[in-house]
Amino acid sequence: MATAELVLGLLSSGPAHGYDVKRGHDAWFPDSRPLAFGQVYTTLGRLERDGLVEVVDKTSGGGPDRTVYALTSKGRDHLADWLTDPVPPAWGSADEVLRKLVAAIRTGGDAAGFLARQRASHLRRIRELRETPADDDPTSPLVREYIVAHLDADLRWLDSALDRISEQRGAHQ
Amino acid sequence: MSGQPVLELESVEYSYRRNTALRGVSLELKPGEVVAVTGASGCGKSTLLHCAAGILAPDAGVVRVDGQDLSALPEERRAALRRTKVGIVLQFGQLVPDLPLIDNVALPLLLDGHERGEAHVAARHWLEQVGIADDADAVPSELSGGQTQRAALARALVTGPSVVLADEPTGSLDSRAGQELLDVLLQAARYRGAALLMVTHDNVVASSADREIRLRDGLIQHEVSLR
Ligand SMILES: Nc1ncnc2c1ncn2[C@@H]1O[C@H](COP(=O)(O)OP(=O)(O)OP(=O)(O)O)[C@@H](O)[C@H]1O
Ligand SMILES: [Mg+2]
Numbered sequence: 214m215a216t217a218e219l220v221l222g223l224l225s226s227g228p229a230h231g232y233d234v235k236r237g238h239d240a241w242f243p244d245s246r247p248l249a250f251g252q253v254y255t256t257l258g259r260l261e262r263d264g265l266v267e268v269v270d271k272t273s274g275g276g277p278d279r280t281v282y283a284l285t286s287k288g289r290d291h292l293a294d295w296l297t298d299p300v301p302p303a304w305g306s307a308d309e310v311l312r313k314l315v316a317a318i319r320t321g322g323d324a325a326g327f328l329a330r331q332r333a334s335h336l337r338r339i340r341e342l343r344e345t346p347a348d349d350d351p352t353s354p355l356v357r358e359y360i361v362a363h364l365d366a367d368l369r370w371l372d373s374a375l376d377r378i379s380e381q382r383g384a385h386q
Numbered sequence: 387m388s389g390q391p392v393l394e395l396e397s398v399e400y401s402y403r404r405n406t407a408l409r410g411v412s413l414e415l416k417p418g419e420v421v422a423v424t425g426a427s428g429c430g431k432s433t434l435l436h437c438a439a440g441i442l443a444p445d446a447g448v449v450r451v452d453g454q455d456l457s458a459l460p461e462e463r464r465a466a467l468r469r470t471k472v473g474i475v476l477q478f479g480q481l482v483p484d485l486p487l488i489d490n491v492a493l494p495l496l497l498d499g500h501e502r503g504e505a506h507v508a509a510r511h512w513l514e515q516v517g518i519a520d521d522a523d524a525v526p527s528e529l530s531g532g533q534t535q536r537a538a539l540a541r542a543l544v545t546g547p548s549v550v551l552a553d554e555p556t557g558s559l560d561s562r563a564g565q566e567l568l569d570v571l572l573q574a575a576r577y578r579g580a581a582l583l584m585v586t587h588d589n590v591v592a593s594s595a596d597r598e599i600r601l602r603d604g605l606i607q608h609e610v611s612l613r
Contacts, residue, residue, distance in 0.1 A: 325607075339590060340593040
């Protein structure tokens with residue numbers, strides 16, 4: 214899952230407590246399941262171990278929620294890469310596409326560029342599926358049509374997202 | 387020679403009386419290349435295709451087919467170039483109403499001075515390719531939207547054009563019939579090494595292209611490679 218990258222995104226505007234990260238996440242994704250505290254702290258711990266975040270302040274005597282975390286430059290690079298790369302088109306990939314898009318917009322990333330690359334990635338996958346030679350497994354055309362129909366639905370959404378983002382950008386100029 | 391673009395648009399602008407439809411669009415198609423033009427309704431896709439086809443003359447900018455600037459040619463030569471080098475499938479009906487399909491499809495060859503028997507052989511071949519050989523003697527008013535679209539495609543391909551321009555070529559077909567017709571179009575283009583520019587709302591159609599050019603409000607919003 215993309216929780217680690219989202220946490221990096223939430224820290225991109227400045228150092229924060231785990232509690233702020235949780236609240237930020239729930240504000241970015243009000244319609245999804247709230248992020249559990251436990252998950253925030255294990256994620257921050259893992260990111261710290263990997264050198265993507267660092268502890269910049271620790272109030273003595275406080276629990277883990279008194280610790281202030283900040284992005285390292287390695288963490289910032291990792292986040293930028295994540296926001297650039299399209300999601301490999303697979304079942305259930307749409308959720309992750311949405312997470313990246315929201316994170317890109319919230320952190321001032323190139324959301325339109327990401328959407329264009331994601332469109333290309335989905336379109337390539339449809340072509341691959343169409344060009345896969347038929348075999349005699351009776352379930353394979355069903356599966357293939359299912360995947361194409363879902364990629365198509367994602368693409369329609371990507372398309373309207375592109376228009377919406379450009380409209381908003383136009384309105385803000 | 388084969389590296390030269392067969393279709394070039396350079397900073398093309400076009401306005402209808404009250405609407406600006408294209409605000410400076412440039413693109414190039416090499417032989418054998420397949421390009422999908424996408425974008426929201428009203429963004430200028432059909433206008434772009436009509437300018438590329440020489441049906442509309444741009445207010446500014448240049449359109450070249452096989453290296454020839456369309457606006458520099460006298461009308462008669464422009465019409466001949468369009469007939470022989472460019473195959474066009476329009477979004478809305480373009481068949482001659484009371485003419486049987488076989489003659490509708492043969493028409494570009496007849497206008498180009500080909501002998502009638504020879505033109506009919508070619509027309510029949512393309513009617514077969516698009517799957518409506520049985521309707522050769524029907525007139526357009528007797529056809530469904532999908533059959534009309536197949537006939538329009540046969541007519542666009544009959545001259546062996548080096549550029550095929552297609553506006554929503556599968557628009558009135560269900561997805562299976564649409565994919566069959568798309569395959570005919572792609573094969574015809576690939577077999578002949580023709581460049582193909584397709585305007586489409588259909589993601590399956592767009593997915594078969596080498597490149598996607600997305601328009602927004604009369605400008606290219608992005609261009610991505612799909613290879
Ligand atoms: N004959 C016309 N007279 C006046 N305005 C026109 C004419 N044809 C198109 N337009 C306008 O020019 C703009 C571009 O139209 P165009 O037909 O090129 O769009 P499109 O991208 O092909 O749309 P669609 O996906 O609906 O076919 C639109 O704003 C449209 O209203
Ligand atoms: Mg149109």
